[in-house]
Amino acid sequence: MPKIVDPVARRRAVAQAVLSVAARHGLEHASLRNVADEAGLAIGSVRHYFADHDELMTFTMRELSRRIGDRIRTHAERLLTPDGRTDRRAATEELLAEFLPLDETRRQESALWLAFTAAAHTRPELRPCAAEMQADLHTLMTRVLHEARCAGGLPGSMDVELESTRLAALLDGLTLQATLLPDRYPPKLLRQVLRRHLDALRAGS
Amino acid sequence: MPKIVDPVARRRAVAQAVLSVAARHGLEHASLRNVADEAGLAIGSVRHYFADHDELMTFTMRELSRRIGDRIRTHAERLLTPDGRTDRRAATEELLAEFLPLDETRRQESALWLAFTAAAHTRPELRPCAAEMQADLHTLMTRVLHEARCAGGLPGSMDVELESTRLAALLDGLTLQATLLPDRYPPKLLRQVLRRHLDALRAGS
DNA sequence: AAAATATTAGCTCGGTCGTGCTATAAAGGC
DNA sequence: GCCTTTATAGCACGACCGAGCTAATATTTT
Incomplete structure (x- = not known):
């Protein structure tokens, strides 16, 4: 062997x-x-593990998705299984802030996410993964808002489905803008906008 | 000659x-x-009008920016020079809706905008134009919100600067998502989210 | 020790790329 | 009619690409 x-x-x-x-x-x-070259391997070695270039790309996009998902899940568990001492409001904000490019690591991940998302437009093999990531985001927003409403943190009159879409769009948009112009969108501003949105949701409209 | x-x-x-x-x-x-090929010209002809590939790309991005800008300006004038009969609220919504991919034309423009924006990340020559487009969006949001507040349509306590950022992010995010998954984000839903946001702004929070 | 095989390395091919360069065609001024 | 200027066309070069393919390497099991 x-x-x-x-x-x-x-x-x-x-x-x-x-x-x-x-x-x-x-x-x-x-x-x-x-x-x-980047991996320190020969081109033949890479091709030994990936059938072709497409498979390499799809696998890498899923890997990126998995990495981001792991980071999110860590915060999600903290929020969805409260130990009584945790501040729901703060935990929610922390969870959502995890999507924003608040440090260099997340800024790079955001840039990569954007690159793959844009590429998915004209590369059919990437579309399923891009669609999944977006669906997952929406699902998570729905869960967060639903549970927050049940816990009394949000008004019962709220349209959870619609607000999930709005919240997901806000996060994606902020990420997009902050990734392109990090200087104009410092972490402080990003958190401020997020907090403002959560406050508005709390107030009912 | x-x-x-x-x-x-x-x-x-x-x-x-x-x-x-x-x-x-x-x-x-x-x-x-x-x-x-697409233009029905020889490769040499194209190169007669553009020094190199970079110039072709930067010019095209500016052209796209100009095209979108023209469309927006048409609506902006209608809003900013009201003739008394126009409903400010409706005109504002129409103006902002002009950014969303509500029909095939705008869907294609959005996809192109996204492609160039993503490309600007690693192509320095495109960054200035991308930054301008984003700055213009923010400026327009600021103007719209400022004038709406002056006209009494929005509460005076509103933080115009912050809300401009939030609104711009919402539009970018909605555009991004709807461009990737047009089926999941039909025009009706996009307008609904936009209207919800404007209603929330109107209500003060 | 030897055989078996996952792994690594690299050559080759056809194709596309941007760009330097030259040649032809067209059209107004003399 | 000729000449200058602009537009169009296209060849040629070197670089990079993905992929097919073969050979060498290294290591565990027999």
Whole structure:
């Protein structure tokens, strides 16, 4: 038998290389050659783990989605399983703030998310994943608003479905703008806008 | 002298070809060859009007910006120079709705806007234009909210600057989502979300 | 020790790219 | 009619691309 290599770990490492190249030079430069260089592998090695370029891209997008999802889930659990001591309002704000590019890590993730989302427009193989990410966001917004309303934090007259869409759009829009112009949208401003929106929801309209 | 050709018209025609190709197959396929084919010209002809590929791209993005801007300005004038008979509230909603992908034309423009905006992340030459577009959006939101407040349509306690950012983010986010999943975000829903936001602003919070 | 095989490495092909460069065609001034 | 200027057309080069394919390497099991 040959050298034992954990195939999933390798695939993830290669996906990380794709993300690094894409973050630095754009998705269009994430060629097999550049990615192999970035990962410190030969081009043939990369092709051993991915059938073709498309599979590499779809896997990488799912990897990005998984990474963001993991980060969100951590906060979501804290919110959805309150231990009594946690401030629901603050926990909600923290959860939603997790989507915003508040530090360099999340700024880079946001930029990558935007790149893949835009690419999904003309690359059919990426569309399912992009659609899933958007659906997941909407679902999470619905859960958050629904539970907040049940807990009495939001008025019962609220249209949860509509407000979920509005909240999701606000987060996506803020992320888009802050990713493009980080200087004009410092973390403080982003949190301020989010807080304002939550306050408005709380007040009923 | 040679055959007389209006150079600006030609440049715009070529830019239109870029937009067509980009809308159909993505910005990365807007090569000189594909664009020349789309425009019905030889590759050399295209290069006669554009020094290099970068200039073609920057010009096309500005052209797109100009086209969207023109459409907006038409509505903006109607709102900012009211003739007494116009309903300010409805005119405002119409103006803001002009940003949303409510029909096929605007859906395509939105997709192109998104593609260029995403590309601006890693293409320095596109950044100034992207930044301008975003700044213009914010400025317009500020004007609309400011005038609406002066006209008594919005509470005086409102933080215009903050609400402008929030409104701009909402529009960008809605556009992003509706462009990616047109089926899930039909025009009716988009207008509903916009109306809800304006109602909330009106109610003071 | 040897055989088996997952892994790595790299050559080759056809294709597309931007761009430098040259050649032809058209049209108004002399 | 000729000449200058502008527009159009297209060849040629080097670079990069994805993918098919083969060979070498390394390591665990037999």
